[in-house]
Amino acid sequence: MILAPDRLGRFARHIVLPEIGGAGQAVLAQAHVALVGLGGIGSPALQYLAAAGIGTLTLIDDDAVDPTNLQRQTIYREDEVCHRKAELAEVWVREFDSAIDVHWKAQRITHDNAAELIHRADLVLDGCDNFATRLAVSDACVAGEVPLVSAAVGRFQGQVGAFAGHLPGQPCYRCFVGDAFDADDCDTCAEDGVLGAMVGWTGTFAALQAIRVLLAPTGGLGDPQWGKLHVFNGLEPSLRTMTIAKDPGCRGCGGNAG
Ligand SMILES: [Zn+2]
Numbered sequence: 001m002i003l004a005p006d007r008l009g010r011f012a013r014h015i016v017l018p019e020i021g022g023a024g025q026a027v028l029a030q031a032h033v034a035l036v037g038l039g040g041i042g043s044p045a046l047q048y049l050a051a052a053g054i055g056t057l058t059l060i061d062d063d064a065v066d067p068t069n070l071q072r073q074t075i076y077r078e079d080e081v082c083h084r085k086a087e088l089a090e091v092w093v094r095e096f097d098s099a100i101d102v103h104w105k106a107q108r109i110t111h112d113n114a115a116e117l118i119h120r121a122d123l124v125l126d127g128c129d130n131f132a133t134r135l136a137v138s139d140a141c142v143a144g145e146v147p148l149v150s151a152a153v154g155r156f157q158g159q160v161g162a163f164a165g166h167l168p169g170q171p172c173y174r175c176f177v178g179d180a181f182d183a184d185d186c187d188t189c190a191e192d193g194v195l196g197a198m199v200g201w202t203g204t205f206a207a208l209q210a211i212r213v214l215l216a217p218t219g220g221l222g223d224p225q226w227g228k229l230h231v232f233n234g235l236e237p238s239l240r241t242m243t244i245a246k247d248p249g250c251r252g253c254g255g256n257a258g
Contacts, residue, residue: 041127
């Protein structure tokens with residue numbers, strides 16, 4: 001793939017990086033990322049993925065903008081309250097970079113529709129707000145052999161992990177959290193509160209990890225960090241990394257244990 005002259009200019013600061021270069025930028029331009037959840041994590045993740053020149057984006061969220069979202073969901077405006085987030089996010093992308101092939105789906109992801117919704121994606125970035133959706137997304141990613149970057153925030157703790165449970169020896173998100181949360185549909189932000197900049201940090205870190213995974217075949221930013229969970233604390237602040245073990249009995253990926 002040859003990048004057009006205007007694209008070479010737009011991404012000049014990427015291309016000059018040895019870790020990306022023209023070859024890496026071409027990989028990003030050919031990549032298809034599905035974003036699940038267009039809230040506090042999804043907003044900055046979307047902005048940095050679009051800015052990075054990801055060629056195709058699928059935006060999935062069944063929610064509408066609420067006035068309480070504006071404190072952290074940075075792509076939405078006052079006059080967009082009550083409108084569907086997925087549709088608004090698609091408009092944001094089109095106005096930001098008309099060359100991006102963008103699609104939106106205002107559907108809640110369940111075990112019944114997850115496979116179809118993430119179909120053809122090279123990577124899924126999940127920044128949704130509940131375990132039931134995260135597990136449905138994870139199971140569909142394992143079944144569809146799609147890498148997953150999963151991101152979450154609880155109060156002042158952010159978590160971002162990269163998962164490839166379809167690969168031998170690699171854990172999936174369900175290996176990490178187990179089965180207990182399948183029916184749990186909690187919006188902890190409403191109950192516990194959340195600091196906007198905290199979800200922003202998490203969302204931009206998730207975008208970085210997504211780009212790392214996409215560039216891994218070129219050598220790019222190095223190892224894709226499968227099964228590594230980065231946990232950051234906004235109060236201290238600190239960042240530490242945990243390694244998630246593959247669970248041979250996992251309902252999501254256990255059958256693929258190699
Ligand atoms: Zn698993």
